[in-house]
Structures are given as C-alpha cells and as structure tokens.
Amino acid sequence: MPEALFSAARLGVGQVFSGAGKILRSHFWGLSLNLLLLGLAALFGFALLGLAAQQASALRLLWTMLESLWTNVLLIGFFRAIALASAGRPYEALAPFWSLRERDAWLLALPPAIINVLLLQSSGYLALQGHSDPAMALAILQRPVFWFTLFASYLVGTFFQYIYALYAAYGLGTRIALSSATRLLGDRLGWLFFPLLVGLVLAGAALLLAMIFSAIAGLLIGTSILHNPGFAGVFTLIFLLFLFPAFIWASSCTLLAAANLIRNSSDTRFVP
Secondary structure (H helix, E strand, C coil), rough: CCCCCCCCCCCCCHHHHHHHHHHHHHHHHHHHHHHHHHHCCCCCHHHHHHHHHCCCHHHHHHHHHHHHHHHHHHHHHHHHHCCCCCCCCCCCCHHHHHHHCCCHHHHHHHHHHHHHHHHHHHHHHHHCCCCCHHHHHEEEHHCHHHHHHHHHHHHHHHHHHHHHHHHHCCCHHHHHHHHHHEEEEECHHHHCHHHHHHHHHHHHHHHHHHHCCCCHHCCCCCCCCCCCCCHHHHHHHHHHHCCHHHHHHHHHHHHHHHHCCCCCCCCCCCCC
16 A cells, blocks of 8 residues: 555535646646656557567457557656655655555556457457548448447546555555445545546647737748648647646646545545
8 A cells, every 4th residue: 555645625616626736836837847758658568568469469459458458557746746846745756656566556447448348349449450441431420329439438538546545645455445446336425536627728739829829820821831841740749738737737637636535535526
C-alpha cells in the first residue's frame, strides 16, 4: 500500500476545477517533464510491441492488451507524480516510474486492459488495423454494437482511472480502492460522467485556440508569411503544446474528484 499523499475532502465540481488549475499553475514545468518522459517510455514500449506484432501477427489481441497494460501502469505513475508535487515533496523527474516497480499497480492495470481489448474485438475496431478501406470503416461505424462498446469502454476506463487515483494518491489498498470506486454505481453516480464535463471544457479551449489561429491566418492572407512552411510548423507546435497542460489539468481533476469516493467522505455530493 503506497503512502497517502492526499486526504478525503468535500469537493464540488468548481472546487475540483480550481484545484486542478492551481496544480497546473504551480507545477506545470515539472509535471511537463514527467509527462514528456512518460510519453517517451510509452513510445518505446509501443515500438517494442509493434516489432513483436510484426513477428507474430496471430497474437494481435495479446499485443494490443499489453499496449493497454503498459499505458495504464504509466498513468498510475503520473497520478503519483501529481500527488507528490501537490504534497510539496522534493521534485523527481523519474517519479512517475514508481508504478513500474509496484506489483499492485500492474494488478490494477490488468483488468481494464483485458476488458478493453475484448470490447475492441467485439466492436470490429481491431479488424481495421493494417487496413485502409473507407467502406469497411464506415460499415463498422454504422453498427450499433460499435457505439455500445465505445460507451462501455468509457465506463470501464473512467471506473479504473478513479481506482488508480485512489491507489496512487490516497494510499488505499487495491481492495479498498475497488470498493470505494463502486460508489460510482450508487450515490456517486454523477462523478462517473464527470470526465465528460472535463472533456467539454478542454474541447471548448481547443476550439477557441483554433479560432484564434484561423483569425491570425485570415489576417495574413495574401502575404508571403502565410505560405512559409515555418509558419505552419510554429502553429502546429503551439497547438501540440496545448496537449501538455490539457492532460495535466484533466489528470489533476480526476485525482481531486476521486476524494469523493472514499467512504468517510459521505457528506460529499456531485455539485454541478
């Protein structure tokens, strides 16, 4: 059981948003480095699994499951890094890799990896890998089972992300974290859909950013600057950099919202 870094507190949606914003402002650069290193580790793992998949394509389900498992374990580590930074602990660039040596982290990451692979298989999505047939993709998108499995995958992912946060930041053991997360199916049902609200906020910010870029491009129509390849590169880089604060803020929201699931926080309610 990891050391508890956060304690349960009564938090509404506004408090979660503002708390996540404070984490982002106070620890942006350090967490960005953590996130960059995690991204490189994820790509390294995906590259190895991709090579393995080429050698044994018949085991495609296994390689896809291992990719999901690897991603989930790294996500647990990032939750831990956010909690360490917020608790005022000395900064460590390799703090997120704490989860790689925790057996319980791998055990918690395994069930959603298996479930999501089975959902992808049943939806027909995995059949698209290695193919570029638009008609085939359209046929899969038109199946009701695809949208059902997509929604089921969201529910599974959200459920376990809260478990990861409870384990990494609040010091709950695996069984207690699982038990606490079941409140999402009862008196904490609203928090099960909280990530959708987070997604809407981020989508709005991305749309605003895209509108600003479009306005600037409109002002430069007819100039040589607009046709400069470097101009498009700079704007693409700025837009990609948006992903770092977006992911840090969204992960911090999940981390703070997870406090509402702990059993002794019975006075906490989902407050829109």
